[in-house]
Amino acid sequence: MSEAVPSKNSEKKAKVFNLEEMLAQTRMNISRKNEEKAYDEMSKSSTSLAESQPSTSSSAIASGEENDDSDDDFLPMLPPGFKTDKSVIDEDANVDEDGSDSDFDEGEAISITRLIPASCEAVINHGKMTVTALRAEPAGVRFASGGLDYYVKYFDFQKMDMSMKADRELLPAESHVIHAMAFSANGETLAVASGECIIRLLDRAGKQWAETVRGDQYLVDLNNTKGHTAAVNCLEFNPIDKNEFISCSDDGTLRLWTLKDYKELTKCxxxxxxxxxxKGANGKRVSPQVCAYSPDAKWIAAGCEDGSIQVWKYGSLYVNVQYLVRKAHSGPVTSLAFSPDSKKILSRGLDDTLKMWSMSNNKTPLLEKGNLCNGFKSTDCGFSPRAELVFTGTSSPKPDVPGQLLFFNPENFDLVYKIDYPKSGTSCTRVHWHPRLNQILVGLSDGSIRVYYDQNMSNRGVMQCVTKPVKRNRAMEVVREDMVLSPLKKEVTPWRIKKYLRMQDNKLRPEFRKPADMPMDGKSANGRVAASGGTLHSYLAKQIGTARNKEFLQDTDVRASILRHAKDAEENPMYIDKAYRKNQPKKIFQETTTAPEEEEEDQELQPLFKIPRMG
Incomplete structure (x- = not known):
């Protein structure tokens, strides 16, 4: 038996690395390098001027005092034969010791217009009438729009394509104009304010799951009414509490609501x-037009019809205002917005002005900008996500005045950037700058929605839709399948012949099935009436009535079908037969039928003009 030959690598052993020795060697190399560097600096300082800075001694280095550049020298040992890239060295040579690029001009300022994500534009069609409500959810997955056409439309960015069509189309308030909308902090609930005194609450699918109660308009004290008694102008969700929202109405009140008070029995x-x-200056009721929470939810502000701005501290008794500007505008306030630090308020009014106020001074505005056309009660204003800019829109009811989207510097209200809408009669009514998407949604009076974004600064949102191809609607397409049999080929089998015969037979060939109908809710839905009603009783009644009518209609002679039960009625009298036992013991039936004689009309019952005159 031959002996086993040892393999080539059987005598080799694994190499063991001593980490302590490697670390000690690295420290020695660093200290030696620092000493050489210190020696070079000392030699240079000896030949320099007397005012030069003193160099670092080798003893100080040995004691642990190192220069700022020593951190860069503490590197692992390079492998033998390693060569550095000269291009990298050349790039590092252009960088100063403080880490700044030598080619950078410190005096050059970054243009603030670069912060506006308006390099690209997407056009979305809401309808043919003015967009009066526009809001995106905090997560930025979808947004909703409402207008004078009473419709609310959902736009889901994840489902939209290049056609930019709405995902859902709703009529939440029937024939009432949509005034405002707001998403909750988690995006699960959409509150809709309309010309009605009821606020509708919709879920993600667009289905109404709750509403606010209607108040009693005959009660004088507004504290005793459970809800609004007039049209709701504006509403906002609490930025911190997802269950709380505030609304203002023409009845002269702001009301705080919570979703925890929802009752399953009443669905409201x-x-x-x-x-x-x-209240106004004379103590009488005044209608609030807009309402807003501060970003930290510590303040509640309202802009009223008399041009005043009233602010209350959240959680107080709400009897006396904490901040009041009685004559902020000479017309109704159309929009209010808090700065991100909650120390300033931006207001827009129908007096064609834009003003900024400080929470510490209610006498005079910090800044004011005039000659800004405002013809709609829904014209917005606001701050950019980090308050680098202030924006607002211009609107006019005149058909020959175009609208604009304007951006101002918050320090001096100088115009920084503007977007014109050259189409005549196109006004900018709603503006919403989403902080997470960094995209600007603009609603116009022609029924269109413009979404502005930048490919470098914006995130997701409409950027997912502009490159997605349009899907074809293949629901109504029918594919016809034919088989061609060639008797000269060997592939013809009995199975293929049978399949061919089945396809030629119209009775055995399966018909094309239409898509299933939508499920029905209640007795009728989607234009279709339920076949059997909504209850078990109606279903049984219909089935019994159909069976009896079928038997009854089979008999052509109605008289014969009735006399067919005469024998059973004579043996077992139940109803009418008992009344005729004495006066008519033997039944007499008419054998033949004759037409009734025409009766003469009673002249006493005839009108006077129809009675003939006597000679």
């Missing part, structure tokens, strides 16, 4: 939990 929020009354 039965009562508000707080009422705030807005």
């Amino acid at each position: 929020i039965n009562k508000h939990y707080k009422v705030i009354k807005t």
